[in-house]
Amino acid sequence: MNSYIENLNWRYATKKFDTNKKVSHQDLELLKDVIQLSASSYGLQPYKVLLIEDKETRKKLQVAAWGQSQITESSHLFVFANNTNFNDSHIDTYIQNVSKTRNLNIEDLKGYADFMKSKISPLTSQAKENWTAKQSYIALGNLLSAAAFLKIDACPMEGFEADAINKILDLEKAGFKTTFLVTIGYRSKDDQTQHYPKVRTPKTELFTTI
Ligand SMILES: Cc1cc2nc3c(=O)[nH]c(=O)nc-3n(C[C@H](O)[C@H](O)[C@H](O)COP(=O)(O)O)c2cc1C
Incomplete structure (x- = not known):
């Protein structure tokens, strides 16, 4: 546990990345596993994650992210996008996954599906959006700790114009909105932070304590 705390002390929101160092494919896959394995309410994972490799897109995103240099200088950029149109069909898709993964009859899962629908459907669109965004932050916490474990630097970022990023990545048409960005890579020795x-x-x- 001591080393867990050491890792949390080691990590910091990196402002300047070393542009010569890249996160390996293997480590990147581990971080994707961490995101995938993150807990979410009912297990519904109402978000998706874009990995932006294209340099031109990253330049455009940097402008939308208040010019922050991490966007173009880091090794990799994740964009987390939460679902803005969460509805019963997402629950049905999830239930199909449960049924397949655990070899259960869909009919036996109907009660669970109906329960989730009865809790989520009545929420206002705004409440649903808040709820889907909150789920993605669980993955953010895991990602930051796991990156620190791997001695990979990261910067979580909410400093951006969401509308601009949504437009660049064409997210809204697909029923998503940008929640936050995470840049990963290796700190520059010049980063005083x-x-x-x-x-x-x-x-x-x-x-x-009560
Ligand atoms: C959700 C979230 C959004 C953040 N947005 C930015 C950002 O846009 N740019 C930045 O440089 N740091 C950003 N930070 C980093 C925080 O300022 C930083 O985590 C906080 O000051 C604590 O410092 P530490 O992470 O270095 O320990 C963000 C952190 C979080 C968790």
Whole structure:
């Protein structure tokens, strides 16, 4: 556990990446596994993740992300996009997956499907969007810890104009909106931020024992 905490102290939101270092295919696949294995409400995973390799697209995204250099200088860029039109058909697709994966009859899962539908369908569009976005942040937490475990640097990013990114990636037509970006790679030795002590709320304020 000590090394887990050491990793969390080692990581920081990287501002300047070393443009010469690339995350290996193997490590990238591990990070994808981490995202895929993340927990979500009911297991529905109401989001998708785009991996942006195209340099021209990254340049356009950088403009939409307040010019932040991580977008073009990092090794890889993930764009997390949450579902904006979550509906019963997504639940049906999930139930088909459960049925196939666990070798269960769809009919036996109907009660579970109906229960999920009864909880999610009545939500307003805004509430549904908030809920789908929240699920993606669980994967963000896992991704940041796993990257630190692999000694891969990362920067989670909400500093962007969502409408512009949605447009560049044509997300809205597909029923998605940008939730956050994550750049990964290796810190530049010139990134002074790596030397800053962590600023955190004292545990006495953060935690209340009742
Ligand atoms: C959801 C989220 C969005 C963030 N957006 C940005 C961003 O756009 N640009 C940036 O440089 N850092 C961004 N950060 C990094 C935070 O500022 C940083 O995590 C926080 O100050 C704590 O510092 P540390 O992560 O270096 O320990 C973001 C962090 C999170 C979790």
